[in-house]
Amino acid sequence: MQAIVERCAQEAWGAEVVAVLSNKADASGLAWAAQRGIATAAIDHKSFSSREGFDEALAQAIDQHAPDLVVLAGFMRILTAGFVEHYQGRLLNIHPSLLPAFPGLHTHRKAIEAGCVVAGATVHFVTADLDHGPIVAQAVVPVLPNDDEDSLAARVLVGEHRIYPQAVRWFLEGRLQVQGCRVRQLDGEPQSLML
Template identity: 60%
Template sequence: MKKIVILISGRGSNMEAIVQACAAGGWPARIAAVISNRPEAAGLQFAKDHGIATSVVDHRQHPDRASFDAALAEAIDGYAPDLVVLAGFMRILTTGFVDRYAGRLLNIHPSLLPCFPGLNTHKQALDAGVKLHGATVHFVTPELDHGPIVIQAALDVLPLDTPESLAVRLLDCEHLIYPRAVRWFVEGRLQVQNGVVHVNPAEPQLLMAISAGVPAAGAKP
């Protein structure tokens, strides 16, 4: 039985999707804890309501990034997780922290990486005039918003799209691909070879959505 720790900074809608998919799908795993860097994060209440342990490591109580990361790692290691999942965790992590959890640290980014790393990804996509936009689940490496790609979701950019509308349409896709990636990990099905992630047995690692923003038929975590 694998143990998962999820890190959030706010509502944690991807955390909710993972918790629900784990319970519904009978994964060989349990959510050991949800940890936030903000005591006011709404997702903490969701976790408590589902009987999941919660913890807060407030970054504002630490003088620098290194000391915060050390305190965060101590909190995480108290649950001895097999996997650490960043679900809207809005902190840039130090190289030491990332190396500590190498190969067992996942993140989701709202773009088709390697395009548009960093913030304001939906605006970046619109400004670039791309016709496809999406989200990426990847293993975390010290380079920001890089690392081996586990799964992506793509949707077409509509003529009247705004950054806000893209964010809303993409969220449904995020809620499908992130649980799927986590499930593959806990089932021991992910292999990284020369920086490329393979799923064994193979499953599609790209989800395409239609214009209305509804995931393609048959898509599920």
């Protein structure tokens, strides 16, 4: 989230991050955003008896800001099909693996245990299927022989901070076209980054 806010300002995208929301009131991103004058809200998922109830409240909070794009960054809740449908085509996520490999949690451990020689991160449009959807961009890093989860995660994070702001900018500038399960960058810019 911070990388997106900073790149938006540095590169003068002609857009702004209008709000930062979290399901955790103590999320450090809320304080960081508030210090920069960005609207914030916390909606505790534990206050709801169902996923649908939480997602409805979350959507209401988001819709108050009328965003062109909803960006998930560090949001670790599974969203309902209704929520995803409400934002279809304007809901992006980043996942710390080279999807479709290793959806879900513990991606770095899974990559190491599987003997992968590369790992990375994927920006994708969100669909109702967990960690699936048309891929916008991927960052690829080597898995080194002495890697543990933390060292691999640190290198992947460098890639995440580069590809996620770029993917958001492409979307906002109308430079992405979804064709079935594929996303095409209309200027021909590379959609993969090797680190």
